Amino acid sequence: MRDRLYYSEAGDRIESTRPVLVSRYRGFTRANHWVTAISLIVLLLSGMALFHPSLYFLTGLFGGGQTTRWLHPFVGVLLFFSFFILFAQLWRLNLPKPEDRTWVSQIGEVVKGEEEKLPEMGKYNPGQKFVFWGMSVLIVVLIVTGIMIWEQFFGHLVSIQTRRWAVLVHSLAAVGITLVFILHVYAAIWTRGTLRAMTRGTVTGGWAWRHHRKWLRELAGRGGRGPAE
Numbered sequence: 001m002r003d004r005l006y007y008s009e010a011g012d013r014i015e016s017t018r019p020v021l022v023s024r025y026r027g028f029t030r031a032n033h034w035v036t037a038i039s040l041i042v043l044l045l046s047g048m049a050l051f052h053p054s055l056y057f058l059t060g061l062f063g064g065g066q067t068t069r070w071l072h073p074f075v076g077v078l079l080f081f082s083f084f085i086l087f088a089q090l091w092r093l094n095l096p097k098p099e100d101r102t103w104v105s106q107i108g109e110v111v112k113g114e115e116e117k118l119p120e121m122g123k124y125n126p127g128q129k130f131v132f133w134g135m136s137v138l139i140v141v142l143i144v145t146g147i148m149i150w151e152q153f154f155g156h157l158v159s160i161q162t163r164r165w166a167v168l169v170h171s172l173a174a175v176g177i178t179l180v181f182i183l184h185v186y187a188a189i190w191t192r193g194t195l196r197a198m199t200r201g202t203v204t205g206g207w208a209w210r211h212h213r214k215w216l217r218e219l220a221g222r223g224g225r226g227p228a229e
Contacts, residue, residue, distance in 0.1 A: 005218070006122070006218065007093070007097075007122030007123055007214045007215045007218045008093075008122070008123055008215050008218045008219055009089075009092075009093060009123070011023065011025070011026040011029070012024060012123070012215070012219055013219060014205070014219050014220065015202055019204065019205065020204065020205025020206075021202045021203070021204065021205070022202060022203050022204070022205060022207075022208045022216065022219065023201060023202050024123075024197040024201065024202060024203050024208075025197055025198060025201050026201065027201060029086070029089055029090075030198055030199075030201055032082060032085055032086050032089070033086060033198055034198070035078075035082045036079060036082045036083050036086055039075050039078050039079040039082055040079055040177070040181060042071075042075050043072065043075050043076055043079060043174075044174070044178055044181070045058055045061060045062075046058070046059075046061075046062055046068050046071060046072040046075070047072060047174055049061075049062075049065075049068050050068060050069065050072060051171065051174075073146060073150050073152075076142065076143060076146050077143070079139065079142075079143075080139060080142075080143040083135065083136070083139050087136060090132065091132075091136075093122065093123045093124055094124055094128070094129045094132045094133065095129075096129070097122060099119040099120065099121065099122075099214075100125075100126045100129070102118075102119045103118055103119055103121065103125060103126050104126050106118055110127070115210060115211065120213040120214045120217075121211065121212045121213065121214055121215070122212065122214045122215050122218075123212055123215040124212075125211070125212070127187060128187075131180055131183060131184045131187075134176070134177075134180045135177065135180055135181075135184075138173050138176050138177040138180065139177070141169065141170075141173040142170060142173050142174065142177065145166040145167075145169045145170035145173065146170060148162065148163060148166035149163050149166050149167050149170060151163075191211065192207075193207040194207075
């Protein structure tokens with residue numbers, strides 16, 4: 001019988017006790033994350049190259065304008081499916097929790113780094129959940145509008161007027177996801193020890209205790225192991 005997990009997932013566990021290391025992401029999840037991240041970066045650069053003539057020089061990164069125009073939509077499809085797999089793994093732990101409202105109301109303490117005054121968090125805090133759901137919504141908007149303006153294969157599906165609106169919405173969504181992505185990268189660098197989770201798969205016990213105490217308590221409560229089969 002499986003234990004009911006509220007703040008953690010099956011692959012999370014305490015790796016060792018001297019010093020304490022906590023497994024936060026499995027190898028598959030980390031690889032999935034980096035495919036998604038690299039796809040998004042390629043899309044941002046290629047999209048900017050196609051957005052305005054002053055940025056056309058960026059097409060040199062991809063072998064020229066024609067290659068960039070061909071590559072951009074296919075990488076968009078890759079991003080969608082890669083993020084879908086990531087979404088399937090992480091959506092449950094990104095659902096709102098009762099303590100999230102208190103955390104948001106004390107956002108000033110977050111900025112000042114005074115986390116001892118904040119409620120204990122599960123695996124993700126509201127800031128991380130905002131990034132997750134923001135990415136989820138914007139990627140859906142981008143793939144839908146992207147298909148509408150992909151004339152090579154889907155040009156017959158919509159009228160020219162609809163396609164023009166789709167271009168506008170696609171551009172606005174691209175600006176939005178760029179801002180969310182910058183926020184995500186900044187937060188990962190600002191919170192020391194976070195990048196280790198997506199490079200090595202583990203975090204220190206001290207990091208887990210400081211930032212995600214409920215998550216750590218749940219792992220310790222089941223002996224640091226995955227749920228019983």
